[in-house]
Amino acid sequence: MDSTKCFRIEKDAQIPFNNKVDYxxxxxxxxxxxxxxxxxxxxxxxxxxxxxxxxxxxxxxxxxxxxxxxxxxxxxxxxxxxxxxxxxxxxxxxxxxxxxxxxxxxxxxxxxxxxxxxxxxxxxxxxxxxxxxxxxxxxxxxxxxxxxxxxxxxxxxxxxxxxxxxxxxxxxxxxxxxxxxxxxxxxxxxxxxxxxxxxxxxxxxxxxxxxxxxxxxxxxxxxxxxxxxxxxxxxxxxxxxxxxxxxxxxxxxxxxxxxxxxxxxxxxxxxxxxxxxxxxxxxxxxxxxxxxxxxxxxxxxxxxxxxxxxxxxxxxxxxxxxxxxxxxxxxxxxxxxxxxxxxxxxxxxxxxxxxxxxxxxDLQGTCVYRSDEAVIVKREDGSYRGIVWNMTLEGTGEDICRTYQLPIEGKECFILTKTVDEATCNPLKLWHAMGEPSSLSEEQKKLLKEAAKPFVEADRAAVQDGCAQVNITARENGVVYFEVKAVEDKSDRGYCYKRVIGK
The missing domain is CATH 3.20.20.80 (Glycosidases)
Incomplete structure (x- = not known):
């Protein structure tokens, strides 16, 4: 079953959202x-x-x-x-x-x-x-x-x-x-x-x-x-x-x-x-x-x-x-x-x-989308920040796939995601695998801290019809943060990323 859903954000959208997370x-x-x-x-x-x-x-x-x-x-x-x-x-x-x-x-x-x-x-x-x-x-x-x-x-x-x-x-x-x-x-x-x-x-x-x-x-x-x-x-x-x-x-x-x-x-x-x-x-x-x-x-x-x-x-x-x-x-x-x-x-x-x-x-700006599984805000510079979560009470094992079309100026956009879920950021699972030690060594602490970081991915994509398309997959009990902003190529003379990676 395809659980992908697509949402197009209106250019001048303003949704009530009082974010007092840091008070x-x-x-x-x-x-x-x-x-x-x-x-x-x-x-x-x-x-x-x-x-x-x-x-x-x-x-x-x-x-x-x-x-x-x-x-x-x-x-x-x-x-x-x-x-x-x-x-x-x-x-x-x-x-x-x-x-x-x-x-x-x-x-x-x-x-x-x-x-x-x-x-x-x-x-x-x-x-x-x-x-x-x-x-x-x-x-x-x-x-x-x-x-x-x-x-x-x-x-x-x-x-x-x-x-x-x-x-x-x-x-x-x-x-x-x-x-x-x-x-x-x-x-x-x-x-x-x-x-x-x-x-x-x-x-x-x-x-x-x-x-x-x-x-x-x-x-x-x-x-x-x-x-x-x-x-x-x-x-x-x-x-x-x-x-x-x-x-x-x-x-x-x-x-x-x-x-x-x-x-x-x-x-x-x-x-x-x-x-x-x-x-x-x-x-x-x-x-x-x-x-x-x-x-x-x-x-x-x-x-x-x-x-x-x-x-x-x-x-x-x-x-x-x-x-x-x-x-x-x-x-x-x-x-x-x-x-x-x-x-x-x-x-x-x-x-x-x-x-x-x-x-x-980090979700500061004007809210342009809010639901029971996501919040997206637009910043003054025209960029976007958003969070998608896949909350479960008893566990379903299902991913949710969401596509957001965000109005943006420019030809290309930079898309950054940070993922926290049971596969990518789960120090509890690592601690269990270690044998659940009650007293951590310095080496164990260091390893657990490494396992406690979000998984970071980045991409560049073409802006089509005035919109950046962001595809987010949130696994069960996952939280995914993303940023989207217009980007201009500023490559040094003679530098070609595609040639560097062999494409």
């Missing part, structure tokens, strides 16, 4: 930024992709050591703040040209009202014993950042209050009323420091999301809180099946997730005073567990391509969770390919999904 990226808890491998992975991501903001947990957790107490000679307790590690982390971020999307949490143990914690690293998820002390901590931290990095810089950093309070594991008893109290007090404290700070929430995920979004907007209306933006999370797999150290999860139909996001948009817009307000997805991925082998696969890369083509429709931004696999929610990983959230596996090895983000970052 924000996720990270494990902030304290991990003190590790060398973490910084190397982030540097790689910034060099190839380049995100504007970074968001993660644990700003106020004890490993960052910000909140301290001492008792004076009269037996009275006093709070004091230690910003040593915070400065190291923020300095490293800014050096890599990335700024924090500040998530305020979790609770310092000395300030907490209870002992409930989450994760291997025991982030405290109980409300503060004293809301006054919490607000003073938030204000002191912001004032320190403003003093160190400048007011005009720091007030541009978005601030989110807590993480997933609708889940009892992240906020004691998933107490909505208590979270709203935390939000209101924190919002007022931040605005007291500088009204230019932009503050949002409720950072919910999954469970009763419609109820939480609606009640949050009603609370802000009732209390006259001029919230600056709304935040939520977005994951797209079924409940995982556990086996040893791993959780195996099936992908959901993408339309289910898009419909859920549209519901959030509709709820926010149903409040006249909040209509059109920014919605930031401050976490998204396929699976929501950090030990899901799906994350390391080409299937993940193709599925995420579909997500990136649509998430900007109703959201201001969408932050992939996470940039790298230095990550310890369930403990320190046993192997380099353990199903971690990251775009980069430990050892500095890009996963296939890394390139999906790189390709979308």
């Amino acid at each position: 924000c990226i996720g990270t494990g808890r902030m304290g991990l930024a003190l590790q060398k491998e973490y910084q190397e992975q982030l540097a790689l991501v910034q060099e190839e992709i380049g995100f504007s903001h970074i968001r993660g947990h644990g700003l106020f957790s004890d490993d960052m050591a910000i909140y301290q107490e001492y008792t004076d000679e009269n037996g009275k307790k006093h709070a004091e703040y230690n910003f040593t590690y915070l400065d190291l982390v923020m300095d490293s971020y800014l050096k890599l040209n990335i700024r924090p999307f500040l998530e305020l949490g979790f609770m310092p143990d000395k300030m907490a009202s209870g002992e409930q914690t989450v994760f291997y690293w025991k982030g405290n998820v109980t409300p503060p014993a004293s809301y006054d002390a919490w607000c003073e901590l938030v204000q002191a931290t912001l004032r320190h950042l403003m003093e160190r990095y400048g007011e005009e810089e720091v007030v541009t950093w978005p601030i989110e209050v807590w993480n997933e309070p609708n889940l009892p594991g992240f906020w004691k008893d998933a107490d909505m009323e208590e979270y709203f109290k935390l939000f209101a007090r924190t919002f007022a404290a931040i605005k007291e420091v500088d009204s230019r700070f932009r503050v949002g929430g409720p950072a919910i995920c999954g469970v009763e999301d419609e109820k939480w979004i609606r009640m949050f907007m009603e609370f802000c209306r009732k209390e006259s809180i001029p919230v600056d933006f709304v935040t939520r999370h977005h994951y797209t797999t079924e409940l995982p099946e556990k086996d040893g150290h791993y959780g195996y999860a099936k992908l959901r139909e993408p339309e289910e997730g898009f419909a859920n996001l549209q519901t959030t948009r509709d709820i926010v817009d149903s409040f006249e005073e909040f209509k059109g307000m920014e919605i930031h997805i401050t976490e998204f991925n396929t699976s929501y567990i950090p030990n899901c082998p799906l994350h390391d696969t080409n299937r993940n890369a193709a599925y995420i391509a579909r997500q990136l083509s649509r998430l900007g429709d109703v959201n201001e931004s969408y932050s992939y969770w996470t940039f790298g696999d230095i990550f310890e929610e369930l403990g320190v990983p046993f192997t380099p390919f353990h199903g971690g959230f990251g775009l980069v596996a430990n050892g500095g090895i890009p996963k296939p999904t890394f390139w999906t983000f790189k390709f979308f970052k």
Whole structure:
């Protein structure tokens, strides 16, 4: 069966496409930024992709050591703040040209009202014993950042209050009323420091999301809180099946997730005073567990391509969770390919999904074509860039062949393709062939990095009837990026390429 389809792009086509792929990226808890491998992975991501903001947990957790107490000679307790590690982390971020999307949490143990914690690293998820002390901590931290990095810089950093309070594991008893109290007090404290700070929430995920979004907007209306933006999370797999150290999860139909996001948009817009307000997805991925082998696969890369083509429709931004696999929610990983959230596996090895983000970052221009399997943009110089993906949920084994006719001036065109699929860019397969070593040698790392690069092809073709014809074949779970631009022959006198290659 011939699955080839041909599409002719109109000369003046303009298709809505909001590409915010590079606004924000996720990270494990902030304290991990003190590790060398973490910084190397982030540097790689910034060099190839380049995100504007970074968001993660644990700003106020004890490993960052910000909140301290001492008792004076009269037996009275006093709070004091230690910003040593915070400065190291923020300095490293800014050096890599990335700024924090500040998530305020979790609770310092000395300030907490209870002992409930989450994760291997025991982030405290109980409300503060004293809301006054919490607000003073938030204000002191912001004032320190403003003093160190400048007011005009720091007030541009978005601030989110807590993480997933609708889940009892992240906020004691998933107490909505208590979270709203935390939000209101924190919002007022931040605005007291500088009204230019932009503050949002409720950072919910999954469970009763419609109820939480609606009640949050009603609370802000009732209390006259001029919230600056709304935040939520977005994951797209079924409940995982556990086996040893791993959780195996099936992908959901993408339309289910898009419909859920549209519901959030509709709820926010149903409040006249909040209509059109920014919605930031401050976490998204396929699976929501950090030990899901799906994350390391080409299937993940193709599925995420579909997500990136649509998430900007109703959201201001969408932050992939996470940039790298230095990550310890369930403990320190046993192997380099353990199903971690990251775009980069430990050892500095890009996963296939890394390139999906790189390709979308390079997709700058006016959108002239968009479907459930492709996006094409036209640049100001008349050239084109596009991405085609072959997303499968259960696996079909079938290629898709697409031909695009692109209006272009000139007699010849240069066509470049970069292919990421199970045959051409699949470090996971190579690692498996190696015997799945848990500790990689330098030689093995080097080989895996070579196997983690897209396959690059180039060609020159005649422009016919004012169009360049681009033929793309995307294998199952493949992602293909292409560029097309007019080219003029500038050969040196006497040089003949055909003679060189024997034709």
